Amino acid sequence: MKSMPIAAAPIAALALILAGCVPGGSGPAPDSDREVVTDPSKMGEVTVTVLDTFTDDASPIGRWMTSVVDSFEKEYPNITIERQSENSNDVNSTLRLRLSEAGAPDIVPANQGWSGVGDLAASGLLLNLDPYSDAYGWPDSLPDTILQQSMATSDGTDIGQGSQYGMPINQGAxxxxxxxxxxxxxxxxxxxxxxxxxxxxxxxxxxxxxxxxxxxxxxxxxxxxxxxxxxxxxxxxxxxxxxxxxxxxxxxxxxxxxxxxxxxxxxxxxxxxxxxxxxxxxxxxxxxxxxxxxxxxxxxxxxxxxxxxxxxxxxxxxxxxxxxxxxxxxxSSSQNFSIAANSEEADAAALFLDWMASPTAGEAAMDNQIIPMFGSFTPDTDSVMLNDGIESLNAVTEANGxxxxxxxxxxxxxxxxxxxxxxxxxxxxxxxxxxxxxxxxxxxxxxxx
Incomplete structure (x- = not known):
């Protein structure tokens, strides 16, 4: 296990407040008119761009991300994931502006909380994921107490309720x-x-x-x-x-x-x-x-x-x-991902969000000496410290706590x-x-x- 630094802030708790701006770009049809496609064979040959903050590929979370991308592309060879990794301060300070322009990444790390999904969803910069949530059955497969962390109302009045504007990854703290x-x-x-x-x-x-x-x-x-x-x-x-x-x-x-x-x-x-x-x-x-x-x-x-x-x-x-x-x-999960409102590859992007929250992604976390975020896993790794964390995770998951x-x-x-x-x-x-x-x-x- 590589050395991991002390976190600079509680996970997702100190995202910078982003400056006001209005969305731009032609973008896809409004959410209500969107035809959701979940069959990857009907998505064609596509590339999904992903902005993340996992800048150290040798760190446990960096190795996790590499593993998840590799397994996804192996499962769906017609979909290519193109990563853009930047430090969290740079992402937080520029995300609103980037989302307002054409050519924004398809998937972005909009933090849970007011300065993430709360603010960006109210500004029309994030895609409402409710149609995909229904199609993939996220309310049935993920704890409601986790899903609500990525919810917001489109009028900017509330977080933790309303519609799904983000998805957790199956790795957290x-x-x-x-x-x-x-x-x-x-x-x-x-x-x-x-x-x-x-x-x-x-x-x-x-x-x-x-x-x-x-x-x-x-x-x-x-x-x-x-x-x-x-x-x-x-x-x-x-x-x-x-x-x-x-x-x-x-x-x-x-x-x-x-x-x-x-x-x-x-x-x-x-x-x-x-x-x-x-x-x-x-x-x-x-x-x-x-x-x-x-x-x-x-x-x-x-x-x-x-x-x-x-x-x-x-x-x-x-x-x-x-x-x-x-x-x-x-x-919370160590990264919350959302889809840009003007993404042209929303179907493939949603499929990747589903993959990052899957049991496969949870197993990848354990393979890289870090705990998943939700689900039930067997504490049988070669690390007694990690096994302790998995036991706690299982207990919290069982209690939906x-x-x-x-x-x-x-x-x-x-x-x-x-x-x-x-x-x-x-x-x-x-x-x-x-x-x-x-x-x-x-x-x-x-x-x-």
Whole structure:
């Protein structure tokens, strides 16, 4: 397994806000007039252009993409996939403009959330995929809690509902609890199976002079990973989804205050890296993989392990729910793909979207030492770390426990959480004020819709 860098931002959570523009180009017929073709033999010899952000072909996700393209072209030799790979900052800053021009890529990585499918769909730049969803049976084959992450209304009022404007790939990341196997063994403990087990392990690590949880929040937003992991374990999943996707409820109903209170209790108990507010998240992650800290919360697949041998000295699991119920976990596919509204090859493009979300693509993820996003897979790889992730995936899939990122609720929610968590850690704020700030941010944004 190649070394993977610490992620620069939560997956799909920090896409740049794109400048306003109107769609252009002649394009195909309107969605309502489109005749959907799913038979590849009737598509002719076509080339589908795909814009992605997998710039390192030697990385696990780069190898995954290569494998998926190769298997697709082998299955459908009349369809050629032509990739254009660029870094995410360049894609996010230019995507709106590119989609407004003739000759845009057929498939583009429009992130989940407001600045991705929400904004671009409302501007008429993305193809409504509902006809393809019906034709391919995506609602029957994919979890509804995953599909809704790529939905939006064409009038720009809502995300998470309306029509399908994107598709996840069958590779992704959850906000995950990682642990050092050697330290856990030295404490005479096993992987926590319950919330009480986890808190007992924190106390045992502290008593033994170990850092219970590696954490660095100098760069601000990484504080949210721990908060979201706790919220997923103590909050109500339906309430979280309803709030994020504006289907009802408020921030107080999501378990946010309880999560923030537990977070602060752990801070007060000195369960985190000393002076964590001054430690960059990349340093905390590097220290953790080198042996400092019993646990850390991060995104599966995004810790800087040098190789599989090092990674397998660690384990991973989804934080057990405090109430003992089925697992709920925050996560999304590592890329959400949409079809440009002016694509001339929408039928072949939709077929490739279907392939990237298939069990075949999930198996390709495991072959490249990264976890799929949905489905049931056998944890029988030669990596114990990867097998842990697959077991968690199976449990979340069985419970349909996928949760969206809380900060998807508004384009600036992550900033609101970051600022108010820092105030709370400094003794200048409270868990209740974290909730108040989140609700205020939400109300201000929703007033514009």
């Amino acid at each position: 959850f906000v995950t609890a990682f642990y050092n196997r050697d330290i856990l063994d030295s404490l005479g403990l096993e992987e926590p199976q319950t919330w009480d087990d986890f808190e007992a392990a924190l106390a045992a690590a502290k008593s033994a002079g170990e850092v219970p949880i590696a954490l660095g929040t100098q760069d601000g937003w990484p504080a949210s990973a721990t908060l979201l992991a706790i919220q997923a374990a103590v909050g109500d999943g339906d309430a979280i989804r309803d709030f994020v996707f504006a289907k009802g409820g408020d921030a107080a109903s999501t378990g946010l205050e309880d999560a923030a209170a537990i977070y602060q209790q752990w801070v007060d108990a000195d369960y985190f890296t000393p002076d964590f507010a001054g430690v960059p998240s990349s340093d905390a992650g590097q220290d953790f993989v080198e042996g400092t800290g019993l646990f850390t919360f991060w995104y599966s697949g995004f810790l800087p392990f040098a190789d599989q041998e090092q990674a397998d000295r660690f384990g991973q699991f989804i934080l057990p729910r405090q109430d003992g119920g089925p697992l709920t976990a925050v996560g 996928y949760l969206p990122y809380f900060d998807w609720a508004t384009p600036t929610m992550l900033d609101a959480l970051t600022v108010n968590l820092q105030l709370m850690f400094d003794g200048q704020g409270t868990p209740a004020q974290v909730v108040e700030a989140a609700q205020s941010n939400y109300d201000e944004f929703r007033s514009t819709k």
